[in-house]
Amino acid sequence: MSIVEIFFSPSGTSQKVADRMANNFSQEKEICNLLIFKSEKELKSDDIAVVVMPVFAGRIPKAARERLSKIKGNDTPAIAVVNYGNAHVTDSLLELVDLLKENNFNVIAAASTISHHSIFDGVAIGRPDDSDFEKIDGFAKDCIEKLESNESLKSEIPGNRPYVDYKQLPFEISCDETLCAFCYDCVSICPEMAIPEDDPIETDLEICSRCTACISICPEDARRFSGDAFEAKKPAFEEANAERKEPDFYL
Known part of the structure; x- marks a missing residue:
């Protein structure tokens, strides 16, 4: 049994969130950095996936989605997290939960967290901060308790289907x-x-x-x-x- 950290983190902040989540678990850790990992992978039923994606204009990035699509579960418990720059989550978390379910993961919990904006550097400076990490630790502990009950995600995730169209920024x-x-x-x-x-x-x-x-x-x-x-x-x-x-x- 392993905690498998799966993240796409161009600016490094989504990895910080993934690391903090995974460090609350006692199991051996495996890293799957989607910036460099492009291969197919299959997780076992007793693994636990912590999946953290950044938000690009209300969606998870195309490249991240394509690479994550190659990672399959076997009714593997998964925690879905999107990390955004204090602007808008829009459909990204719903998209991530949907994709994990399509890939045969049992999503047990989900979250949206905030980090320093990667493009506009005057937004959410210094985040995730101590307050964010304290809340992430509390969420991780709730996830550990939920794993023992073998329950799936019950909360309704905000967002819409079809998802908002991808945008190409002009910068x-x-x-x-x-x-x-x-x-x-x-x-x-x-x-x-x-x-x-x-x-x-x-x-x-x-x-x-x-x-x-x-x-x-x-x-x-x-x-x-x-x-x-x-x-x-x-x-x-x-x-x-x-x-x-x-x-x-x-x-």
């Missing part, structure tokens, strides 16, 4: 060539293969999902969001989402 991603060390970490981590192998300065914005993996991994802080659309949106978005939201838990 540009630029790379400062004077800072770039040409380490090619951004090339290897990009889930969309939007950065040419022979030129890490460039980004194909037609296929880029704006996931921020390349920005987060850059050791020289050479990559960033830029352009008129981003600069115009940033202050309004940060003002509209300044009020602190709290995690929601469903059992």
Whole structure:
């Protein structure tokens, strides 16, 4: 029996939530990082899956969905969590629960948690914080108790079917060539293969999902969001989402 942490975490915050959840369990831990894991996998019936996905404009990311679809359960208990930047969950948690059920997981609980926004860095600074982690620990303990009863998720999950359409954000991603060390970490981590192998300065914005993996991994802080659309949106978005939201838990 293992706790299997499954996460897609371009900016690292969803992994923090997954780690915190999994650390409440005593079983041996297995990591499945969907940024680099693309293979098929089947979990056993006595494993426990902790699945944490970020929210991209109200949905779980396309690349994350495609990779998670290759992981199957055997009536395996699963805890579904979406992690968002203090803006909107929309249909993402419902989508994640639906996908896990389709893949033969027994979803026993679900949650939405809050982290520092990956694009607009003035929103939810420092989160998840101590208060968030305390609530995540409490939720994990509730999940452990529920596992003993072998009950499935009973709460109704907010959201709509069909899910909101995917959106392609108009923001540009630029790379400062004077800072770039040409380490090619951004090339290897990009889930969309939007950065040419022979030129890490460039980004194909037609296929880029704006996931921020390349920005987060850059050791020289050479990559960033830029352009008129981003600069115009940033202050309004940060003002509209300044009020602190709290995690929601469903059992």
